[in-house]
Amino acid sequence: MIIPSRDVREDLRRAVDVAIIGSGAGGGPLARELASAGHSVLVVEEGAHFTREDFNLKPAEAYMRMYRDAGQTVTMGLPFILLPLGKTVGGTTTVNSGTALRMFPPVLKKWRMTHGLDELTEEELNLIYGHLEEYLFVKRADPEVAGKVATTFLSGAEKLGLSCGWLPRNAKECEGFGSCVFGCPSGSKQSVDVTFIPDALSFGADVYTCCRAERIEVKGGRAVGISCQFLDEATGKPSGRRLEVEARAVVLAAGAICTPYLLLRQGLANSSGQVGKNLAIHPATQAVALFDEVLGPPRGIPQACYVDEFQGEGIMLEGGTVPPEIHALSLPFAGRRSAELMVKYPNMGMFGGMVSESASCGAVKDTGRRGYRPTIFYLLRGEDVAKAKAAVVLMAEIWFAAGAHRVFTTIAGHYELTGARDLRRLERSRVRVSDFYGMSAYHPLGTCRMGGDPQWSVVKHTCETWDVEGLYICDGSVLPSSPGVNPQLTIMAMAMRCAGFIDERLSAGKPGAGENAPRPEDVAGEPQGD
Template identity: 45%
Template sequence: MSATALEGALPHEAARRERAPSVTPRVVDGAELGGRRTISVDVCVVGSGAGGGPVAAGLAEAGLEVAVLEEGGHHPSGTLTARPRDMSTRLYRDGGQVVTVGTPPIVLPLGRGVGGTTLVNSGTCFRTPAAVLDRWRSEHGLEALDATTVASLFTRVEEAIGVRQVTPELAGDNAAVVRRGAEALGVSGRHLFRNARGCVGSGVCAFGCPSGAKQHAGEVFAPRAWAAGATTYTGCRAARLEVERGAVRAVVAHTAAGGRLTVRARHTVLACGALLTPLVLRRHGIGTASGALGRHLTIHPASAARALMDDPLDPWRGVPQSFYVDELADAGILLEGIAGPPDQAAMATPGQGEVHRARMLDVRRWATFGVMVADSSSGSVRAMPGRPGGVPRPLVRYDLAAADAERFRRGFALLARIFFAAGAREVLVPVAGIPPLRDGDTGPLDRATIRPRDVKAMAFHPLGTARMGADPRRSVVDPDLAVHGVAGLHVADGSVLPTSPQVNPQLTIMALATRLADHLSTRG
């Protein structure tokens, strides 16, 4: 393509023009499915994200007939505008405003569409730490997840989704600030690994990749499934399971057109996510015997600090999450990059009136970086009252533990020192009672006793509400992700993780889903 043809194009627009869809999507829009319809397949997969995507692709490629039910829509890269105000309502459940009930309330954004939350995450890919896998084997009887098996699964997934390390050039100046400060202090950090091919640093990962570079589940696994004959039904929300003689025989979904779609299948895989899968199971009294269903929720709470630098750094240019600091990883604390376009920054920048206006006028000079803690806290999810006979909505209860509030304090104290070492003039920490930090002084933060209610946080990784384990008295699914005591039903999403993996979980979920696809394909 000539330079003239691309003249005036934004980077993501140029990249998008060079990508042609290799597979015709096999998508049926639920907005066009009125009345009642019944289909029969080998496997019904409910959800198309990090869990459902690999399962659907693997089983379709093994020759099984697969139907995927997805509540959201299909959003090809050409339909993504890179404008947060447009994309938030289209790509997120409830416009990204799912909030926990507890102290403090925590916003828990969830993706909604083909690709699930992988459609709107930052693409960060970590393998599950060895110490976490050791704990799962010793405490939860997951002996099958030995180091060799898991390493092989990770390699397969990484190759499929194009995992590679972010280059310094693509990381952008926001990451360079923290890298410079970390190196000055001798603090451990490096550029992150992400699932992207041909990334152009559009800076809007959280609102859908407009270039098509991010290799999310809808970009990789859905086309593989379609090429092998699978069909995705969008705008279809699973309402109930049909259970006969201890086995799941069908899934009944409500369509966007007000119709009903019944999918009869020999195998059903729930991949609705850690907040919705427990509601589907509990509605039918499935998985309740152990008392674990809907409990043990971890969310990986996170928050972000800002630093005013001398020179413009345009934090929205480059990969938003491209560098991390693991100096405190043994304490369950990771520092990870976070950034976004100015309208996103306007919502997150602290202050009111003239204070907020002044900070936004200087938005080009504000660096942003996040603190994420592996929570010792745990919460629960249950159906929200008041919807008899309807599709349940999640009510999430979660209280931040005092130990996790202290982790935030330690993380922010380290981040503030890193910012000052990089030349910051001022550091803003989203913790009540902590004034703006200036002149390299982190004393107010070092001396503070942080209460849970003082922390302003978000979270992006709900996990653990249908955890796997060998003992049916302590878990919901077995090591092969089959629901204890029910034939024909498996779960493949973040709900099966027994504990927090202490890192971004998408690679872990995809690896477990790949293993499930292998297992089911041998059973036919």
């Protein structure tokens, strides 16, 4: 069952087979797999639980309720990059665009060659991908409901002869309400909160919401439980109630920002010194186009199509229309200029381009910020600046080919392009890292990377940490680098794989079943409420 913090009226103690921190793309599948295998599973989630009835297509409210720091998490460095992170049951899958792509095959070869991950084979991953795609109803976006912004952009890409198509999405019978990243109001998106978590609950798992894990308990070099604090749902501040969990295995699946932060705070599993380092993100920029005809955003599928002509060079274009209150922020103008453009919102289309293979690198650190907050450092390097600029140029070319008469970019000095001449000027110009206005990024990865060498990696190919027996990490942080595409399906695949290893160990009674860790029947405190 799902137990919200408001229903907890006393300190609780639980004993289970597996304690999982986080209910997103890593924690959700693990909970489902291990619970279905007969293990007692407890999940703690820092965010609250929302259902489709709560998803009201109000972006600002969604940011405040379902995103970490109201969606205003920012990286420190040049440029400042907005890095929205989900904080709700289902994690970021509840508030993502639903793009469900398999990893770019050359990346796996790189992982095997440079990270010693020989055990990770394409055949095995493809097998898991296939099962996930079936379970999550993954299919290509339906052009009939994708919306005119997507079809117009795709027509431009086709005119230019670029490789493009409709994105595979984990959505069933989607009718294009244009609100994926604020929670799907129709229940179409098959995010973790409506798939793996309900299944896990049906197999007996418990999910505690507004419950923050603050410590992993280690005894004799082995993880034996977690220590958590319940939070007030309205304020996010500690409620004064605690949850102590004894477990035979602990899985840290809090995402690539919070997972290393928890380990760094505790000084755990970091003999390699790699915890928090190697942060990879997908820096993204956008181009907004103005047409004579009405395109009718944001109705449709916000991220329905792609252009992967330059995927091999680390540039991937994926669409993204947004409601007016977000759209207004993408136009770097004020006053009359902003007003004149915003009244033409129905005639505008937006598309996004991301640096899918980045040379830049960041780090997550514990700098003692107020509250429970890591600091994220990230510096966009020159070659990635060039890729981001190339993505903007490409998107503008496509928009013009589709019939746009003006294109608005987020590169200072080139905010408004009126045609080929402006485009050539942008192409020839030397764009600096500081020239990008309002850059955002998605998909943080790599901060507890997997590898074959304990000196250079944090976890083994099984997702178990090299340092602490029975402590597994299973989220985007273990991917050694970007998979070249949106990572949710790959994180889920890693979780499915990890569940197999944990199940094998627990079923074999290792480590020390019945020694330090009590069995589920030894539960000391019962959950309150329903």
